[in-house]
Each structure stands twice: as C-alpha cells, then as structure tokens.
Amino acid sequence: MKWILVGVIVTATVLCDALQTVGMRRHGEIQDFRPGALGRACAALARNGYVIVAVALMAVSFFTFLTLISLADLSFAVPATAASFVIETFVAKYFLKEQVAWRRWTGAALVACGVALLAL
Amino acid sequence: MDLRLKTRLFTTIVVLANVLGNSLMSYGVRRHGGALGSSVFEYLQVMFNPYVAAGICLLIVWMLARMALLSWADLSYVLPVTSIGYVLTAVMGRVFLGEQVSARRWLGTVLIMAGTALVGSTAVRTHASPARVNLVETAG
Numbered sequence: 001m002k003w004i005l006v007g008v009i010v011t012a013t014v015l016c017d018a019l020q021t022v023g024m025r026r027h028g029e030i031q032d033f034r035p036g037a038l039g040r041a042c043a044a045l046a047r048n049g050y051v052i053v054a055v056a057l058m059a060v061s062f063f064t065f066l067t068l069i070s071l072a073d074l075s076f077a078v079p080a081t082a083a084s085f086v087i088e089t090f091v092a093k094y095f096l097k098e099q100v101a102w103r104r105w106t107g108a109a110l111v112a113c114g115v116a117l118l119a120l
Numbered sequence: 121m122d123l124r125l126k127t128r129l130f131t132t133i134v135v136l137a138n139v140l141g142n143s144l145m146s147y148g149v150r151r152h153g154g155a156l157g158s159s160v161f162e163y164l165q166v167m168f169n170p171y172v173a174a175g176i177c178l179l180i181v182w183m184l185a186r187m188a189l190l191s192w193a194d195l196s197y198v199l200p201v202t203s204i205g206y207v208l209t210a211v212m213g214r215v216f217l218g219e220q221v222s223a224r225r226w227l228g229t230v231l232i233m234a235g236t237a238l239v240g241s242t243a244v245r246t247h248a249s250p251a252r253v254n255l256v257e258t259a260g
Contacts, residue, residue, distance in 0.1 A: 017195060024191040063163065070149050073219050085199060092196035099246035100196050103238050107200045110235030117228030
C-alpha cells in the first residue's frame with residue numbers, strides 16, 4: 001500500500017513540475033515584486049492552462065501524500081517520494097531543453113543515492 | 121535584482137516553507153490519530169486541525185515561491201538545490217516528532233547535502249529565456 005501511494009505521488013509530481021516549468025517560462029521571469037504586480041501575475045497565472053493542470057496534479061500529489069504520512073514516518077515518506085528526482089532531471093534535459101552538464105548529473109545522482117539511503 | 125541573489129532568497133523561502141509546512145502537517149495528522157483514507161469527510165476534518173491548517177498555509181507559500189523561482193531558474197537546478205529540505209526534514213523528524221533517524225539515514229543526508237552543494241555551484245539558468253534573448257540582441 002505504501003509503495004502504491006509513493007507511485008501515485010511520483011507520477012503526479014513529475015507531470016506537475018514539467019507543466020509548471022513550461023507554464024512559468026511562458027509567463028516570463030517574475031521581476032516586479034510589488035504587491036500589485038504580484039497580484040497581476042497571479043491573475044495571469046490563474047488563466048494559464050499549463051499552470052492550472054499543474055496545480056490540479058499538485059492537489060492529487062498532496063492528498064496522496066497526506067494519506068501516506070498518516071500511515072508511514074515522515075522521514076520515510078519525504079525521501080521515498082523523491083524518486084521523482086531522477087526522472088525529472090531527464091525530463092529537464094530532453095523536454096525542457098536544459099543543459100545538464102556533469103556537475104548537475106553528479107549532484108542529482110548524489111541526491112538520488114542519499115534519498116535511497118534515507119528510504120531503505 | 122541580481123539573478124543569483126534573487127535565486128538564493130527564493131530558494132531559502134521555498135526550503136523553509138516546505139520543511140515547516142510538512143512538519144506541522146505531519147504533527148497534526150499524527151495527533152488526529154489513525155490512518156487516513158476511509159472517507160472524504162475524514163480529510164476535511166483533519167484539514168481543520170490547527171496544525172494541519174497552518175501547514176497547508178505554509179505549503180501555499182511554498183508553491184507560489186517555487187513557481188516564481190521556476191519562472192527564471194532551470195528545473196534541473198531548482199530540484200537538487202531545494203533538496204536540502206530533505207535534510208532539514210530528517211532533523212525536524214528527529215527533534216520534534218520523535219522519529220528514529222538511523223546511521224544509514226544520516227549518511228543519506230550527507231550525500232544529499234554534497235549533491236546540493238555541487239548543483240548549487242552551476243549556472244541558475246541554461247535554457248534560453250525571452251528576456252535573455254532580448255538582452256543578447258540589444259548588446260549585439
């Protein structure tokens with residue numbers, strides 16, 4: 001049961017982050033941090049299709065996570081769901097066209113190993 | 121604002137809001153007692169627990185700050201760098217929630233910190249953003 005929940009969380013998180021990144025890039029860099037400008041940015045994002053789907057997926061991930069922490073330790077739940085990490089680095093490289101050089105691969109791999117150790 | 125400074129500031133907000141939010145939520149769910157999942161009503165009930173509600177507010181801050189961060193930084197940068205939160209979560213679990221953190225879990229923590237530091241030393245943005253393209257054109 002624990003691992004089924006982890007699977008749902010990982011799938012939802014990967015899709016959510018990919019769509020969120022695309023949505024935010026289309027919106028453009030947030031540069032003005034005055035309250036009015038932030039309000040306008042939020043209003044624009046609320047009409048951004050990518051962001052809307054991403055938030056829905058985040059809700060799926062959130063409620064599944066809430067279920068998971070009700071039956072497992074938080075120090076198991078958080079690292080186990082971080083399996084999304086490795087998948088997302090591939091997504092970043094091949095779909096989001098980011099330059100993932102050796103320092104990033106090594107760093108991501110170290111984090112993934114660390115996460116595995118935390119979960120075992 | 122300088123890109124790296126702005127990134128550091130938002131990374132800190134993202135990490136702190138996430139760690140505190142998760143810890144408060146976990147504490148609240150634990151106090152509620154028993155495994156969740158039997159009915160929608162049970163989820164609503166647990167969300168009105170003050171600890172869970174405070175945790176949810178912090179997670180909303182987390183989500184907005186992370187969205188702002190992703191508007192300029194790479195996803196493959198944001199993920200490892202904010203993963204320092206896992207380390208803080210382990211510490212919070214040990215100190216405040218009374219969970220057992222074994223030697224193996226601490227070793228995992230050290231690896232995560234090393235990975236975070238390594239990725240933190242790379243460029244914040246490698247994809248071509250519209251702003252950057254304009255800048256290059258103006259300079260040319």
